[in-house]
Amino acid sequence: MAANAYAGMFGSQLRKYGLRYEDLYVETPEVMEAVRRLSAAEQEERSMRIRRACDLSFKKTYLPSDMQAAHQPFKTYLAPELNQVENEVWEQKVWDRQNRPL
Secondary structure, three states: OHHHHHHHHHHHHHHHHOOOHHHHOOOOHHHHHHHHHOOHHHHHHHHHHHHHHHHHHHHOOOOOHHHHHHOOOOOOOOHHHHHHHHHHHHHHHHHHHHOOOO
16 A cells, blocks of 8 residues: 555656656666667657756756646556566676686
């Protein structure tokens, strides 16, 4: 119950700035590779959401209510690519471990 309440509050904060949850990921090499693998349109949408959020924060304002209502902060777009990149990194580490010189 507390988790649902927190998710609701966090989602409302994301809506105020027009962000999605995955826009907030720390830019590790894996995340950056997953972003690079997105389509050009998805990369541009992500970039625009982040720029708009920075602009709104700087101006100390929020998105209009109608835009907030239409926004879906927990809709995923990066997870499939990120999972694939993380699996590739894991496989590479296993391969390196098995094939390192004695």
